[in-house]
Amino acid sequence: MVLYFPLLNIETLLLKNNKMSILEIVKEPDPILRKKSKEVENIDQSIQRLMDNMLETMYEAPGIGLAAPQVGILKRIIVIDLAKQDEPKKPLYIINPKILWKSEELISREEGCLSIPGYFAEVARPSKCKVQYLDYNGKPQITDADDLLSTCIQHEVDHCDGILFIDYLSKLKKDMILKKLIKTKKEKQIL
Numbered sequence: 221m222v223l224y225f226p227l228l229n230i231e232t233l234l235l236k237n238n239k240m241s242i243l244e245i246v247k248e249p250d251p252i253l254r255k256k257s258k259e260v261e262n263i264d265q266s267i268q269r270l271m272d273n274m275l276e277t278m279y280e281a282p283g284i285g286l287a288a289p290q291v292g293i294l295k296r297i298i299v300i301d302l303a304k305q306d307e308p309k310k311p312l313y314i315i316n317p318k319i320l321w322k323s324e325e326l327i328s329r330e331e332g333c334l335s336i337p338g339y340f341a342e343v344a345r346p347s348k349c350k351v352q353y354l355d356y357n358g359k360p361q362i363t364d365a366d367d368l369l370s371t372c373i374q375h376e377v378d379h380c381d382g383i384l385f386i387d388y389l390s391k392l393k394k395d396m397i398l399k400k401l402i403k404t405k406k407e408k409q410i411l
């Protein structure tokens with residue numbers, strides 16, 4: 221997920237860890253974004269490396285949340301960091317998330333997505349949620365999320381189920397965005 225205003229983190233751009241690599245972000249309308257991701261069975265070094273690279277990719281984009289299908293890997297893995305530009309980083313690694321509860325109260329927020337660059341729209345989602353997951357070390361965690369974290373978790377869990385934020389928009393608006401994305405993709409292929 222991306223915020224409407226760009227969060228350009230100079231520190232991230234300058235201090236690149238050589239061990240990490242930037243992954244290619246899959247863009248809509250790539251069919252992989254519509255597939256359901258599988259649960260991670262074993263949290264080993266390769267999964268941790270993937271999470272490190274996803275985080276680095278997200279920081280560079282920049283975005284505040286990224287799900288594994290967005291880098292072409294159909295596993296239920298999410299990275300999130302809501303720290304502001306001048307705050308220390310606060311990465312959150314979420315594996316096999318299960319939303320245990322969602323509030324009836326909804327909140328509307330302008331959402332964007334690294335897989336749908338340049339488009340933002342208001343989406344109404346439950347304002348709070350309770351999520352169960354495994355962390356970076358495979359330890360079970362339960363988090364009560366509200367505000368931006370709640371929105372972000374729901375947006376990223378949707379990615380693991382092949383759902384994009386534009387699916388919540390009117391057909392007219394969604395079709396308009398899709399048409400433009402397809403046009404951009406074609407133009408890029410010509411160049």
Ligand SMILES: [Zn+2]
Nearest residue numbers: 221333334335
């Ligand atoms: Zn997204």
